[in-house]
Amino acid sequence: MDEEAAEVVMEIFRLCIAGYGPSQIASILEKRQIEIPIYHAKRLGITLPARSDGHSPYGWDDTTITQIFTRQEYLGHTVNFKTRTKSFRDKKKLANDPSEWVIFENTHEAIIDQESFDIVQRIREGRRRVTPIGEMPILSGILFCADCGSKLDQVRHRGWMHEQEIFVCAKYRKHKGMCTPHQIHNVQVEEILLRELRLITASKEQRLNVDSFLGMVRKYTDITELTAEIIRSFVEKIEVKKPEKVPGTRTKKQTVVIYWNFIGAVEIPVEAQEKTA
Template identity: 45%
Template sequence: MSEENEIIEDITIREAIDSIYDMLAELPKENGFKNTKFFVDDGYSGVSFTRPAFMELMELAEAGQIETIIVKDHSRLGRNRLVVGQLLEEDFVRLGVRYIAIMDNIDTKDGLSDFLPVQDWFNEMHAKNTSKKVRAVFQNKGMSGKPLTTVIPYGYKKNEANPDEWLVDEEAAEVVRKIFRLCVEGYGPTQIANILFSEGVPTPTEYWQSQGRKTSALPAVPHKWAARTVADILERQEYIGDTVNFRSTTRSFKDKTKIERPKEEWKVFENTHEAIIDRETWVFVQTLRANKRRPNRTGEVSMFSGLLYCGDCGEKLYYSVTNNYSREQAYFFCSNYRKNTVNCTAHYIREKVVYALVLESLRRVLFYVQAFEKQFVREQFEKSNEEQKKELAKKRQALTKSEKRISELDVLFQRIYEDNVSGKLTDERFSIMSASYEAEQKSLKETVAMLRNEIEAQDDKIANVLVFVEKVKRYTEIKELTPAIVNEFIDYIMVSKKQIIDGKTVYPIDIYYNGVGIITAPSAEEYEEMFQERLKQKRAKEQKTA
């Protein structure tokens, strides 16, 4: 539409609104109505009766301050036949309110037409059809990859030349990066919110208002971030450059209550705009968020919280600080044992012991991978031995068989339905057979989902090993552990019951690294043999070249 047409349309709309005002103002003058007041709900749907101006009108009517209600046409009162019927036949009668619809020649002083309920039904159907058309437009727009949300995520701004395009708002984007960085370092939403508050970082609402954007009310305390706001930012997939549509819907064209859709119903379009957070970091943060680490009663969180599990019962190990809250004495213990001492043993292990064991393991693993990368990769691939490969082949066969049976059940169900309609199969028999088919199909679909996950996990093994190697290459030496390092490398740690060997207390733990599981680094003697073998191969190669 050209700028000239936009101006003409705007003038036409204003003239139409003005003519309605004139019409509504003229009738009271001609009929002697005094003390008139206009109630306008501009931009609100007629199917809703929580419109601000309408609610104000009804409050005045309940207080006995309204004698007559005048509308241009009957649909302006509302487009919900049940509510409109109750207003006309019960509420207005009870309140002694006269109702006039000018264009429809309705005046309750003269009684209500028998045709009025039909008219109310048509008004409602008009709203329903309009709603369908609007939903169809949104459906088409959403499926095209254009963002449906009207609230652009903090960190982005609209492109003035193309409102459907998002540009990075660098000032706000830097705060988003800081929030993700703090999460990787082990801080939770509440702690991050407190850090931002202490540093005087404006909240999204404050920042948007400073940019001239219309928002809700400012926080009561300046720069007071809410933990929920931080959590929402950490969960937004849009920050990796994806558009996510159809996150929510409404109950019906009458009930606008927002309903969150399950994630499998979302429509995701990748790389539609510039990313603020890289995909690997975002996925990593979602993993951390799924395994939330809550502060203990002292407000402290260990970098290992949420990572330690009991080697016997599989339950998590709780973090605790005692002895006047000395961090030196902090320890982990089996949560199952604390609940009921007969279920397990304490599996007591101090935090500083875990720190020392993990640091030593990481140093050995990093040295091994960096010095003998090819051998490490080969060993990881060889973990998928012949037996595992056979098992994978069986799963693929089972998947194919289950998918085939699901298709067969669809055909069988169609056949018995047709037999039931034609009278060849009784309703009782159809009910029994259809229930049996549906139960079998439901079970098969669950099996298919499980098999697909297991097969995908096995297929991802090579990619996971290569990703792990790339992570290792980013470090030359680890002198101390940080939450970021622990989160980047460690998946979880199994702690077994402590043992006494040769008079020394030993804490058996198994460290599972992200994507690769347990890594057994060579001993000093094995390293010596490996280096000698490498030197031998190098000399042989030099002699062959000479």
């Protein structure tokens, strides 16, 4: 194994789990003057089917980072038939659909464990984008409507405090009447998650029976605040149910369902709040 290259790959995955996007990771690697794969291979006397002319030795780009995220070879697998040629005359390579790949598992030493690989894939599926008012909050892309299955859209405006930011069902926002708002404040979900995570990481080992989950519990022993890394490590997704009026009162109760990685769903009631403008 190329230990130097393996450490770079592991760092790229660590940075993604910590909340950095491909462009940010590329900038970090460039500032650290870490060689791009072409130059690293060239220094070792390995010829790759790509040109290095005109490229900086440290000129990482987001495309390279994104490709690294998807390579199952880092799990210790051999992946065949990723590309094809049109004919024996035309040697230009075309990408095959992943359904056409042939994967042989555990053929060599893994660089990335399955847990970290899966977390990165979930982050990429629900990635947080940068908008004119800054990067989307840490819960962006992970909340879903419990009734229609749509994602909950982040709603915020310039001048709003974080306490005013809310999530609303995307289908409701686009087509009024096809669903209900399922509105919930960011801080409500954050408070629930932080409380539940602290309870979980304070649990005794006998209360949990999944090795992968236990490994994360041991890693985070004293969670004081939420980060993208912590959320994606523990949470698959969160479903938000519509508020229901409590009989005989003016109070509404709302339930969120946290789908924990490896151990399943847990329902948690929360008092519904009105939108703050």
